[in-house]
């Protein structure tokens with residue numbers, strides 16, 4: 001972590017990172033929510049530097065500022081400096097310093113504790129991890145894919161609906177796959193982003209070992225968060241699996257005519273999940289799936305692809321919700337933006353976006369006018385009878 | 386919690402006021418080299434009426450009020466020298482009206498240049514404003530308050546010359562309209578045919594009132610924009626080259642830059658000439674005019690136009706220019722500041738000599754970009770030095786170089802742009818005493834309790 005401490009003074013505090021490419025409005029979810037400059041990227045970096053230099057002491061407020069970053073990577077995309085690619089690593093580095101010193105917000109501590117004890121941040125029993133999965137096979141050696149469901153897919157009502165829908169589609173396309181059921185463990189993406197490197201390593205190693213024991217070669221994930229960490233962080237711990245996000249797999253199945261469509265009727269706008277888009281540059285596949293469905297009109301929100309506005313759920317905020325409160329929370333801002341496109345459906349490809357937006361449409365009173373659906377649900381609804 | 390905190394929370398809502406250490410720390414400094422000083426409160430108002438109430442409270446409590454945009458002036462103008470309340474204006478961010486026919490826009494006191502640019506591009510593609518090269522979070526009002534310059538300055542003057550109306554909360558709390566909007570629903574003129582009262586607020590660094598609305602003139606946005614690059618290694622020729630280009634009355638923007646890195650750039654002066662047109666013919670004609678005008682330098686082998694690759698062109702054309710900001714990190718230090726005298730263009734060679742001399746004396750990396758103002762009446766010349774935030778010694782050397790640059794500029798007949806508090810004192814010490822007295826009288830009249838951005842323009 002020394003590296004971030006040697007570099008963090010390089011932020012000029014110019015604020016490019018608060019915008020999308022066209023400067024149309026603020027695109028750092030935490031700055032957008034709180035509006036004190038201290039909650040912008042520069043605020044976090046300067047305050048962390050001040051803390052390292054001993055110019056300010058640790059405080060709850062300092063930790064809140066650091067942890068209100070959703071690690072959405074808008075700043076990485078927009079900062080004009082050569083170090084841009086490192087910004088989120090610096091933030092994660094600073095968090096990990098706070099973790100080592102046991103100086104973290106209460107909610108973050110609870111998050112880690114829940115993952116450690118229950119294997120999920122929602123504090124729900126391991127025994128209930130597969131209650132959603134009636135009729136879905138456990139992974140067996142020889143299956144082509146391990147379907148890694150993740151914590152929201154396993155426990156959250158909306159996530160479960162997504163998981164069931166996707167499993168249904170895979171079955172129909174005659175893909176051989178299985179889930180881990182009760183044996184599935186948190187992927188650790190959020191734990192990593194929140195800076196608990198010890199716990200992350202433990203989760204990664206445990207998962208990798210289990211996958212290896214089962215002879216897994218291909219993994220398909222429901223969540224872009226799991227996709228991200230399994231693809232980008234796990235190899236450091238000896239993983240060599242092929243990892244896919246479900247939209248990649250669906251797109252492939254559609255291309256190979258293993259999924260065919262009849263007709264749908266909807267005007268759809270699509271939310272790029274940060275961990276799929278900015279982290280892994282997967283922008284086209286979900287769009288191509290939607291555009292390939294007869295009767296679906298895809299319209300873009302003003303901020304899309306690299307400029308997409310985060311739902312506010314990243315870095316564990318789908319549970320902790322450190323950005324909660326009021327009309328200016330990212331999820332509410334975003335559903336208003338989706339609604340303004342004239343779309344009747346907001347398509348998501350991430351259970352975390354799904355959870356955040358389901359709450360937001362209710363808070364905005366838009367639940368009758370804007371339906372939140374995940375891509376696989378839309379595909380399901382478009383299959384021939 | 387203090388009474389002032391409670392009162393502020395009542396005015397703007399508790400989410401938009403802070404007296405927490407971290408916020409005070411951050412708002413107590415800017416990216417430049419002036420000494421920090423923390424405010425007691427940071428407040429983010431949303432309406433003119435909230436500002437009015439805050440100002441009234443501040444008068445009652447004799448607490449300073451410092452309006453802040455993005456703090457990118459770099460010279461500490463938003464550092465609350467005597468504590469008090471920093472008003473972060475950026476929640477007053479709306480674009481209230483674009484009058485396409487009279488060609489002006491009315492923005493709130495914290496609307497950013499980035500948002501305005503984006504709005505015009507999207508909804509009024511035939512209109513544009515004079516965007517500065519500061520990062521896009523810089524605010525339109527603050528830029529006018531410090532007499533900024535932008536991409537249309539060569540043709541149209543300082544960005545503050547393009548103001549066509551103001552709404553101001555006076556230091557005593559009255560809300561006041563300035564310009565045609567004081568008698569008419571239209572905001573087309575900042576003064577004429579009335580007395581021009583904008584001079585009471587522009588250039589004063591928030592010491593005479595808080596601007597809550599500002600109308601800015603818009604100009605035609607031509608279909609095509611292009612850039613040419615003229616190179617010479619003789620600084621002494623730059624003033625004539627610039628004046629000749631100005632004589633054509635066809636160049637949109639002229640910027641002269643020089644920097645020692647990479648090495649092949651050293652000793653060269655890059656004159657960027659921007660042109661616009663609605664047709665290829667117009668562009669071709671303007672290009673030809675530029676070439677014809679400067680042909681003699683080509684003949685004498687003192688300079689010439691160089692070809693620009695698409696890779697080079699994109700960053701040159703970008704508005705704002707990200708390259709200007711990148712200078713902060715050329716040596717991985719995260720900081721730069723510039724002293725920017727406004728001076729006659731013929732001072733250019735002497736300024737360049739001094740720029741290099743100071744860089745060598747203080748062992749600093751330098752760059753300079755000079756923007757021509759209003760066809761060549763004057764220029765803004767930047768003495769820019771980069772520094773490493775983690776190296777106090779280098780920061781100290783950079784500050785000393787900037788101080789010397791300011792002294793030198795004044796000796797050369799320049800006037801320091803967006804001067805820090807020390808430079809303001811240097812200028813006031815040289816100022817015509819009657820002018821200084823007038824400034825003092827005006828300030829005393831407008832701000833009897835001396836609550837507005839104290840430490841700045843203290844013309845006593």
Ligand SMILES: Cc1cc2nc3c(=O)[nH]c(=O)nc-3n(C[C@H](O)[C@H](O)[C@H](O)COP(=O)(O)OP(=O)(O)OC[C@H]3O[C@@H](n4cnc5c(N)ncnc54)[C@H](O)[C@@H]3O)c2cc1C
Pocket residue numbers: 451452453454455456457458459462463474494495517518519520522523524525526527528529530531532533534535589590591592594595596597709710838
């Ligand atoms: C990389 C870089 C490039 C730059 N290039 C340019 C350039 O090309 N042209 C140019 O002009 N400048 C340039 N600048 C300087 C500066 O950033 C800009 O002038 C910018 O517009 C200042 O706006 P701000 O919101 O940051 O002002 P601030 O620094 O926040 O404020 C400047 C002054 O305005 C006062 N003020 C703020 N809001 C109000 C209000 N509502 N009412 C009354 N007073 C108020 C403040 O108290 C302060 O005295 C550059 C700076 C950087 C860092």
Ligand code: SF4
Pocket residue numbers: 010011012013014015016017018041042075078079080081087
């Ligand atoms: S992170 Fe980059 S873009 Fe953001 S303020 Fe710092 S230097 Fe500027």
Ligand code: SF4
Pocket residue numbers: 017027028029030031040041044068069070071072073074075076088
């Ligand atoms: S990662 Fe996102 S939330 Fe965090 S500082 Fe960057 S832009 Fe803001």
